[in-house]
Amino acid sequence: xxxxxxxxxxxxxxxxxxxxxxxxxxxxxxxxxxxxxxxxxxxxxxxxxxxxxxxxxxxxxxxxxxxxxxxxxxxxxxxxxxxxxxxxxxxxxxxxxxxxxxxxxxxxxxxxxxxxxxxxxxxxxxxxxxxxxxxxxxxxxxxxxxxxxxxxxxxxxxxxxxxxxxxxxxxxxxxxxxxxxxxxxxxxxxxxxxxxxxxxxxxxxxxxxxxxxxxxxxxxxxxxxxxxxxxxxxxxxxxxxxxxxxxxxxxxxxxxxxxxxxxxxxxxxxxxxxxxxxxxxxxxxxxxxxxxxxxxxxxxxxxxxxxxxxxxxxxxxxxxxxxxxxxxxxxxxxxxxxxxxxxxxxxx
Amino acid sequence: xxxxxxxxxxxxxxxxxxxxxxxxxxxxxxxxxxxxxxxxxxxxxxxxxxxxxxxxxxxxxxxxxxxxxxxxxxxxxxxxxxxxxxxxxxxxxxxxxxxxxxxxxxxxxxxxxxxxxxxxxxxxxxxxxxxxxxxxxxxxxxxxxxxxxxxxxxxxxxxxxxxxxxxxxxxxxxxxxxxxxxxxxxxxxxxxxxxxxxxxxxxxxxxxxxxxxxxxxxxxxxxxxxxxxxxxxxxxxxxxxxxxxxxxxxxxxxxxxxxxxxxxxxxxxxxxxxxxxxxxxxxxxxxxxxxxxxxxxxxxx
Numbered sequence: 001x002x003x004x005x006x007x008x009x010x011x012x013x014x015x016x017x018x019x020x021x022x023x024x025x026x027x028x029x030x031x032x033x034x035x036x037x038x039x040x041x042x043x044x045x046x047x048x049x050x051x052x053x054x055x056x057x058x059x060x061x062x063x064x065x066x067x068x069x070x071x072x073x074x075x076x077x078x079x080x081x082x083x084x085x086x087x088x089x090x091x092x093x094x095x096x097x098x099x100x101x102x103x104x105x106x107x108x109x110x111x112x113x114x115x116x117x118x119x120x121x122x123x124x125x126x127x128x129x130x131x132x133x134x135x136x137x138x139x140x141x142x143x144x145x146x147x148x149x150x151x152x153x154x155x156x157x158x159x160x161x162x163x164x165x166x167x168x169x170x171x172x173x174x175x176x177x178x179x180x181x182x183x184x185x186x187x188x189x190x191x192x193x194x195x196x197x198x199x200x201x202x203x204x205x206x207x208x209x210x211x212x213x214x215x216x217x218x219x220x221x222x223x224x225x226x227x228x229x230x231x232x233x234x235x236x237x238x239x240x241x242x243x244x245x246x247x248x249x250x251x252x253x254x255x256x257x258x259x260x261x262x263x264x265x266x267x268x269x270x271x272x273x274x275x276x277x278x279x280x281x282x283x284x285x286x287x288x289x290x291x292x293x294x295x296x297x298x299x300x301x302x303x304x305x306x307x308x309x310x311x312x313x314x315x316x317x318x319x320x321x322x323x324x325x326x327x328x329x330x331x332x333x334x335x336x337x338x339x340x341x342x343x344x345x346x347x348x
Numbered sequence: 349x350x351x352x353x354x355x356x357x358x359x360x361x362x363x364x365x366x367x368x369x370x371x372x373x374x375x376x377x378x379x380x381x382x383x384x385x386x387x388x389x390x391x392x393x394x395x396x397x398x399x400x401x402x403x404x405x406x407x408x409x410x411x412x413x414x415x416x417x418x419x420x421x422x423x424x425x426x427x428x429x430x431x432x433x434x435x436x437x438x439x440x441x442x443x444x445x446x447x448x449x450x451x452x453x454x455x456x457x458x459x460x461x462x463x464x465x466x467x468x469x470x471x472x473x474x475x476x477x478x479x480x481x482x483x484x485x486x487x488x489x490x491x492x493x494x495x496x497x498x499x500x501x502x503x504x505x506x507x508x509x510x511x512x513x514x515x516x517x518x519x520x521x522x523x524x525x526x527x528x529x530x531x532x533x534x535x536x537x538x539x540x541x542x543x544x545x546x547x548x549x550x551x552x553x554x555x556x557x558x559x560x561x562x563x564x565x566x567x568x569x570x571x572x573x574x575x576x577x578x579x580x581x582x583x584x585x586x587x588x589x590x591x592x593x594x595x596x597x598x599x600x601x602x603x604x605x606x607x608x609x610x611x612x613x614x615x616x617x618x619x620x621x622x623x624x625x626x627x628x629x630x631x632x633x634x635x636x637x638x639x640x641x642x643x644x645x646x647x648x649x
Contacts, residue, residue, distance in 0.1 A: 213485040215475045218464075222472050225461035232459035234444070234473035292463045 029286035030298030032337035036284070036330065037305050044312035051315045054191040061193065064307025065200035066255065068300050070274075071281035072203045073244075073251030075299030076211065078282050080244040081224030081291025082138040084127060086145035087252055088274030093149050094120045094256030095266040096157055099166040102174075109174035117253045123149070124249025128242030150272060157268035170264035182254075183261035196258050200300070203251070207296035220244065225292025280327065281306055284334040305330060372435040373398055374536050374567040375420065375451070381428030382415050389415040391428070393593045395586045397536055397567040402558060404570045404578035406611055407588035413571050416588070417538050420569065421453040422446030450535035454525045454542065462514030466506065467495040469513045470528050498527045502560050519550035523557050530561060537561055538569045543577050555581050575607040587611060 044051045051060075070087055077084055084090075094116045102112030123145065131141045154164065161167055169175055185192040211217040219240045222230035231237050260266055283289060284305055285298025309330060313323050375397040382390040390412040397403050407413050418424040419431065422440035430437045433449050440446050443453070460469045471491050478487040495509045504523045506516075513521060522542050529537055539558065543551040558581050562568050572578050578585060585602060587595040587610055595610055602610075 209485075213488070215477065215486065218468055218472060218475055218486070221464050221468070222461045225463045229459040229461050230472065232443070232455070234447075288463075292461065 029288075029293055029295045030301055031286070032334055032340075033285045033298055033301040033305065036334050036337065037301050037308070040305060040308050040312070040330075044308060044316060048312065048316035051312055054189070056311070056315060058191050058193045058197075060307045060311045061197045061304075062307075063310050064300075064304045065194065065196040066258070067274075067277050067281055067306050068200045068303030069196065069203060069255050069258075070248075070251050070278040071285070071299040071303045072200075072207045072296055073248035074278040075282040075285060075287050075294055075296055075302075076207055076220060077244045077248050078279070078287040078289065079211070079224050079291060079294040080220045080241060081227065082131065082241060082244065083142070083279060083289075084138065084245065084248050085142040085275050086123070086127065086149055087248060087278050088271040088276075089146055089149040089153060090120065090123055090249065090252040090271075091255045091259060091274065092153050092266060092268065092271035093123065094253045095260040096153055096166060096268060098257065099169055099260055099266055100157065100160045102172060103167050103169055104160055107173075109169060109172050109178050113174075113178055113257060116256060117250075120249040120253035120256065121246050122249070123252075124246035125242060127248075128245030131245070132238045132241055146275065153268045153271075157266075164268050166266045166268070168264045169260070175261070175264070178257070179261040181261075182257040199254060199258075200303075203254070204296050204300045211296055216240070216243070221292055223291075224288075277306060280331050284331060302334075305334075373432070374434065375569075376432045376435070377420075377429065378432070379429035380416075380419065380426045380431055382419060382424060382426050388591055390419075390426075390588075390591045393429070393586070393588070395584070395593075395596060397569055399535070399567050400562055400565050401583040402562050402568040402570055402581050403584045403586065404572065404582035405586045405588065406572060406575060406578055406607070408573055408611070410590070411573075411588040412591040413573075413588055414540075415591070417453060417540055417569070417571060420446070420451060420536075421538055422451070447532075447534075450533060451538065452529035452532070452534035452536070453538040453540065454522070454529055455540050460513050460521060460525065463512050465510045466499075466513050466516070466524060467492045467509040470495040470498070470509075470524060470531075474532060494531070498531045499524065501564075502527045502530075502557055504557075517550060518546050519553035519557075522546075522554050526557050526561055530564060530566065534566065536567045536569065538571070540571050541573070542570075543572060543574065551577060573611075575604060575611055579604045579607055 050056055070091065074084065074087060097119045098109070098112035098116035100112075101107070101115050102109045105111075127138075127142055127145055130136070131138055134141070157166060158164060182195070184195045186195055186198065187193075211220060219230065219235045219237075222235050223237045223240045227237050259270075281302035282294065282299045283302070285294065285300065285302030287294030287298060306327070309326055310323060313320055313326070373396040377393055377395045380390065380393045381388070393412075393416060395403060395405070405413055405416060415424065419426045419440075422443045422445050425439050425441070431440075432438065433451070438449070440449070446453070461472065464472070467488075468491075471494075476487040476491050476494075477484050478490075479485050492509050496506065499506055499509075502523050504520060504527075506520075513524065516524070522539075526537065526539070542554050542558075546554060555577060558568055558570055562581075570578060570582065583599055585595070585597045585599070585607060586593060587597075587607075597607075
C-alpha cells in the first residue's frame with residue numbers, strides 16, 4: 001500500500017549537482033595562481049634539486065613572507081576597489097619612525113614601535129580620507145603620498161640622525177624583546193624558519209576570516225564591486241575604504257618592524273618599487289584590479305610564487321639579472337590564466 | 349466618522365474586502381510640488397497608495413516621474429503640498445528615513461553587486477551574524493536558507509544562491525531586489541521602470557512579481573511609461589506630463605485605450621502619423637498610428 005504521495009521529492013535541489021565540485025573549485029579566485037605555483041614548484045624542483053631541501057624551502061618562505069605580509073593588506077584593499085602606491089615607502093617610514101624616535105629621545109624601543117603603529121595607521125587614514133573626500137582616483141592620491149613619504153623619509157632621517165641611514169638601535173632597551181617578536185627564527189626539526197612566516201600565515205588566516213565570514217568582508221566586496229549599489233543598501237562605503245587603507249598601514253607597520261629589528265638599522269631610501277611587488281602578488285593571486293573579486297589566500301599564493309621565483313633562480317644557478325623578466329612574464333601569464341579560468345567557470 | 353469618510357473615499361469598486369483595506373492611506377500626496385531653483389519639476393500632484401493595491405505612475409520621459417519617486421523615497425524634499433505617511437505629514441530627509449518608514453525603492457540599476465553571490469546581495473548592508481565579540485561571524489547557512497525561501501515565495505526557484513547575481517536574467521534580478529525589500533519590512537514598494545530594459549517575456553515575469561508583492565499586502569508604486577504594462581496590474585493610475593498631473597483614475601473609470609490615448613495625446617499622434625508619411629515611413633506603421641488616432645478620437649467623441 002505504498003501510495004505515490006509518500007514518495008517525496010528529494011529535499012536537495014538536483015540541479016545544484018550540475019555545477020560540479022571541479023567547476024566550483026575552478027571558480028575560486030586563487031585557482032590560477034595555485035596552478036601556477038604548483039607548476040613553478042615542480043619546475044624548480046626539477047632544474048635545481050637543492051630547491052627541495054628544507055633549508056631552501058625555509059628561505060623561499062621567508063622571501064615570500066616579507067612580500068606576503070604586505071600583500072594581505074594590499075589584496076583586501078584591491079578587492080575593496082582601490083590600490084596603494086605608497087606601500088613600499090610606507091614600510092620604511094614605519095621603521096624609521098620607531099628607530100629615530102627611540103634613538104633621539106633615548107627611550108625604550110617599544111615606545112617607538114607603538115608610535116610607528118600610530119603613524120602607519122595615520123598614513124593609511126590620510127590616504128583613505130583624502131580619497132573619499134576628493135573622490136580622486138587612488139592612483140593619484142597614493143602616488144602623491146608615495147612621493148611625499150619618499151621625501152620625508154630622506155629629509156627627516158638626515159635632519160634627525162645626520163645620515164641617510166638610522167643609527168643602530170641594537171643596544172637599546174627593549175631591542176631584545178622586539179627582535180624576538182618581529183625578527184627571530186623558530187627551529188622546526190633542525191631548520192630555522194623566520195618568524196615572519198608564521199606572522200604571515202596568521203595574517204592571511206585572519207584576513208580570510210574577515211573577508212568571507214564577517215559583515216566587514218561583505219562590505220569590502222560590495223564597496224569594490226559597486227560602491228553606489230553598496231551605498232544604496234546602507235553599506236558604510238566611506239568607513240570601509242578608510243579602514244582598508246588603515247589595514248594596509250597596519251601591514252606596513254608589521255613589515256617595517258621586521259625590517260628594523262632584522263637589521264637594527266634602516267636605509268631611508270629603501271622601499272621604492274616594492275609597492276609594485278605587493279600589487280603583483282595580489283594580482284597574480286586573482287584579485288581583480290577593478291575591485292570586487294579576489295581572496296587573501298590568492299595574495300599569499302602570489303607572494304609564494306614571487307618567493308619561489310626570486311630564490312629559485314639563485315638555486316638554479318641562473319643569472320639573477322633575469323629575475324624581473326620572469327616576474328613580468330609570470331604576471332602576464334597568471335592574469336591570462338585567471339581570466340580564462342574565470343570565464344570558463346562562469347559559463348557553468 | 350472621519351476614518352469612515354476616508355475609507356469610502358478611497359475604496360474602489362471591485363475591491364475584494366473593504367475590511368482588509370487600511371482606513372488611512374499608507375501614503376498620500378496632496379497637491380505636492382517640487383522646484384529646482386526656478387525650474388518647476390513637479391506641481392500639484394495628488395495620489396494615494398494603499399496596502400494590497402498597485403498605484404501606477406505613467407508618463408513620458410521628463411514628465412516628472414523621477415522627481416516624484418525621489419520625493420517619496422526620501423532623496424528630495426517637496427516644496428509644496430503635503431506628503432503623508434500613515435496619515436501623518438512628513439518631510440523625509442534621507443533614503444534611510446524612508447526605509448525606516450517602510451518605503452523601499454527598487455531602482456532600475458537595482459543596487460546589486462553583480463560579482464557577489466545572490467545570498468550576499470540579498471543581505472548586503474543588513475547581514476545576519478552569530479556568535480559574540482571577536483568571533484561574531486556571518487550566519488551563512490541561515491542567510492542562504494532565507495534567501496532561497498523568500499525567492500521561492502516570490503515564485504522564483506533558483507538553482508544555487510551561491511552563484512553571482514550577475515548571472516541571473518534581468519527579470520530574476522528584479523525579483524531578488526523586490527524580495528529583499530519585502531523581507532526587510534517594506535510596506536510600500538516603489539518600482540522605478542522595472543520593465544524598461546526587459547524583453548516581452550521578462551517583462552511578464554516582473555509584472556507577475558508585482559502582483560505577488562501586492563498579494564502579500566504591500567502598497568506598490570509602479571513607475572512606467574508603458575500603459576500596456578501598467579493597465580493589467582494597476583488599481584490606480586496617475587498620469588504625468590511635463591511635471592503636472594493630467595489625470596488620476598481608478599481602474600473602473602478608464603480603459604487601456606483611453607489610458608494610451610491620454611498618455612500620447614491624440615493631436616500629437618496625428619502629427620506623428622503625418623510626419624511618418626511625409627518621411628515615406630513604412631505603410632503598416634503609418635496605418636497603425638492612424639488607427640490609433642481614429643481610436644482616440646472615437647473615444648473622445
